[in-house]
Amino acid sequence: MAIYLDDPKKFKALVGQAHQLAMNALRPISRTYDKAEHAYPKELDMLAAMIDGVSESGASQGAGAAGVKRDEGADDDGSVKNGTNLASVMSIAEMCWGDVGLLLSMPRQGLGNSAIASVADAEQQERFAGSWAAMAITEPGTGSDSANIKTTAVLDSDEYVINGEKIFVTSGERADAVVVWATLDRSLGRAAIKSFVVPKGTPGMTVERLEHKLGIKASDTATIIFDNCRVPAENLLGSPEVDTKQGFAGAMATFDNTRPLVAAMAVGCARAALDLTRELLEQAGVEVDYDRPALTQSAAAAKFLQMEADWEAAHLLMLQAAWLADNRKPNSLEASMAKAKAGRVGSDITLSCVELAGTLGYAEGELLEKWARDSKILDIFEGTQQVQQLIVARRVLGLSSAELR
Amino acid sequence: MTRHGLASTERRDPIGYAVTALNRLAQSDLLDRLGVRKQTEQAVYTATRSGFRAITAGGRTFSRAGRAAEPGTRPSPARTSGVFDLTPTEDEQMLVDVVTELADEVLRPAAAEADETCAVPEAVQKAALEVGLPILGVPESLGGIAEERSAMAGTLVAEALARGDMGLAVGLLAPGSVATALGLWGTDAQQQTYLPAFTGDDVAAAAVALAEPRVLFDVLSPATTAERTADGFRLNGVKSGVPRGDAAELFVVGAQLEGRPVLFLVESGAAGLSVVADPSMGVRAAGLARLELTDVTVPADAVLGSTDGTTYTECVRLARLAWCALAVGTGQAVLDYVTPYVKEREAFGEPIAHRQSVAFMVADMAIELQAMRLLTWKAASRAAAGKDFAREVALARNVCAEKGMRIGLDGVQLLGGHGFVKEHPVERWYRDLRAIGLMEGAVLV
DSSP: OOOBOSOOGGGHHHHHHHHHHIIIIIHHHHHHHHHSTTOOOTHHHHHHHHHHHHHHHTTTTTOSGGGOSOOTTSOOOSOOOOOHHHHHHHHHHHHHHHOHHHHHTOTTOSHHHHHHHHHOOHHHHHHTTTOOEEEEOOBTTBSSOGGGOOOEEEEETTEEEEEEEEEEEETTTTSSEEEEEEESOGGGGGGGEEEEEEETTOTTEEEEEEOOOSSOTTSOEEEEEEEEEEEEGGGBOSOOOOOTTTTTHHHHHHHHHHHHHHHHHHHHHHHHHHHHHHHHHHHTTOOOOSSSOGGGSOHHHHHHHHHHHHHHHHHHHHHHHHHHHHTTOOOHHHHHHHHHHHHHHHHHHHHHHHHHHHHHHHSTTSSHHHHHHHGGGGGTTTSOHHHHHHHHHHHHHTOOTTTOO | OOOTTOOTTOOOOHHHHHHHHHHHHHHSHHHHHTTOSOOOOOOHHHHSGGGOEEEOOOOOOOOOOSOTTSBOOOOOOOOOOSOOBOOOOHHHHHHHHHHHHHIIIIIHHHHHHHHHHTSOOHHHHHHHHHHTGGGTTSBGGGTSOBSSOOHHHHHHHHHHHHHHOHHHHHHHHHHHHHHHHHHHHOBHHHHHHHTHHHHSSSOOOEEEEOBOSOTTOOTTSOSOEEEEETTEEEEEEEEEEETTTTTOSEEEEEEEETTEEEEEEEETTOTTEEEEEOOOSSOGGGOOEEEEEEEEEEEGGGEESOSSSHHHHHHHHHHHHHHHHHHHHHHHHHHHHHHHHHHHOEETTEEGGGSHHHHHHHHHHHHHHHHHHHHHHHHHHHHHTTOOOHHHHHHHHHHHHHHHHHHHHHHHHHHTHHHHSTTSTHHHHHHHHTTTTTOOSBOOO
8 A cells, every 4th residue: 555646557448548549439420420519429329339358358447437336246355456437537527528528429328327336236237238228307396406306116016107307318319328316205205206217118108308408528418308208127236225325325326436437538538638738738839837937938838737636636536436436435426526526627728729729729620619618517517616615625624405405 | 113003105204293392202211210101011932932042052062973974874664565445553643642641731731831931841741752753763773763764654643733823833843853863864973973962851942943034934045055175164154943053052054055955053152153032923832033143164075865855855855744734633622612602602592503504613623633634644544654755745734734824814703802811722733824924944844
């Protein structure tokens, strides 16, 4: 044991592969699918097959959407682990250096897959393996206050009957299945909220429309209506017991695992902007000097130093959250810290890079303006900046959600 | 002549002259002799050490020893496994535990008074000596306790100390910083000559003097000069931000030699050296001073490390790393202090912590503080492993300067008017945290 915060040596090859993939497969089609919103990026099927292949060979070190789980069964020999959580955030950051929208559209790498990995039992893990799962939480009247959802699931013999409307479902049309949050009994509050896997084509589930968005246009965002939609009872993820003591914790555990992933997306997208801007500045005669005081360098160099420092901060908070999960330590606080920092830093960096590059950055000839649009959602979905601050504040101050609302 | 904070473009008009005349009268003793003005207390600072100006302390005679041409003993770089890890080694953790106790039980209670008197109390120095602070970075073979390069341990110790008090931490770390520098860059002769003064019971006060009192100061281009003479060097210039300048017996002084910045060992007894108290906004317990060098001559073997600028640059980086660690420690002190305060303080019928505008300030403090810590630790672990850490320390310093100050600012704000008065320590932490990003040298890890 010794403090070491460089990127883990173990994942160097993995990150190198992801970088090549991002550079040579995602970047060339990045602008194409930003323009052709709602067109299916057919190139991704081949790519996803390749990722599955790499995954099966073991070379991916368990990275990916389903890599975010706690390996409770593994031997604990007391040694420090660099495991699938770290591998996942690092490879996802690299892919999002390529393109966030395309990463979100990658078959079988949905947030629903992370949810299944986080809360499903062994039998369910097996049954849903290889399925591409989207995640449906938000409703027209419920965003950040996800405990307030109105979609219901009623047990009818051996099936649950789901009724309600879900919005902002990433890959909701393309995925093989949707993980839906619904309440078993609204009077029992948040403890009654459970997640259900609804396979595509289940009668009663219809994709009503796709959104037109500010960014991540390559990724489809669906509104889905559930009208007496029936799924087998065993599609309820985890335990059907309504444990009022445990409350919301079960469902929320998913977020501890997916928030570092969203932080990774912001970290990757921001680095794309930084990498390009550094070179553009160099071509304009601005060299960033790490030893000279920022105030004795040009304003552009000083701004760049501040952005790179903020980026490194987000990057390290992201690694910390994943490392804690790999080592089976609680990381709810750190996951929210990482997402809060990465979300706001991602916006500041991508927007400032556009400003530094002037109309060159603002025009569609470069991808800088696109990254400045793509980054915004990363400070919103899986818990907004404000929700993360609420979580961090409650933890730090030791206040309940009733005390600090 | 002091400018009273006025830009040179300010001009007096007739009213201004009248006010000046009145003001002179108001300052005159005449009023007091006539008994027309209530006697006021003497300003605190004239009664304290903050007004000293002196020839530097005579100090001890360092008896020459060792071989001048031989490189000194070097600590070996720390080994790394390449595994991402946030856990300190067992040795580091033990050290942190001991220093944390020292910070809680000795530094914190002494901090307010030390801030007033601009000095590290003797009892505090003694307690620090018992913990072995001065020899933390000195290799075992030279009488120290370091088994390998100690930048990581030093960082953790500086952080823990500054949680108690930054000013005292700087005063206490200054001698050990010079000892660490000797371990890193000294020749055999320099190590044999000077290190015994740090490894015994009567530890020499010493400091690294790199900063200079100039606007937009760039530490890599000091205005202090060194010229070659027949048998050594002649130094001229003014250094600032020098901890315990009045007591220091040995200085590491940065000066420009033939176009490159170089470190020189200067003993306090050298002719032409004088020290002037330079009490500042914060870090006052460290006894900050200016060091004036007027035709100070040092022997040819006074150069510490190389003359190509590389040793100097490494020294600058290690000092910045130390200041980052200090910022993390003081930032933690602020967070630890405001957390219970906002939960107890009530307004509008409930604890102010129940309001998002207050709670979110605390959340941001916690987030940025942890970011500061991770950036600092990363730079430190690279330094300890002997890797290049120029980028990492620059980024750590950037975040620690900006967010550290923000934490100090918000710390005072969260206590409102109570934060502005000296009944609470947050105003001191506010003043201390302003040092980050502008201080150079003074201490290193």
